[in-house]
Amino acid sequence: MPVVVILSIIIFLCKILNIISWIASKIIIIAAIAISAIHGYQIYIGHAIKYKIFVLCAVGFVVSLFLPSILKILVSTLSKVNSKLKKFVF
Secondary structure, three states, rough: OHHHHHHHHHHHHHHHHHHHHHHHHHHHHHHHHHHHHHHHHHHHOOOOOOOOHHHHHHHHHHHHHHHHHHHHHHHHHHHHHHHHHHHHHH
């Protein structure tokens, strides 16, 4: 019984995180593109190339693409486990 309650709370928190991550991923995608464009313009006007900026933007972009779908899969898996446990307990 306590496992079902704890799992239900975890599922609820994951659903909230899923919504927040969806919004945050859109912001991170826009920010990564903007920062890369700004640094590209700085390189164009003569500043030194900082590859670290491009790498961080690329990593942020890729993570923000996959984070909402990973959380969605996690929520659905936990929900299935929780429903099986509820059937077993009740």
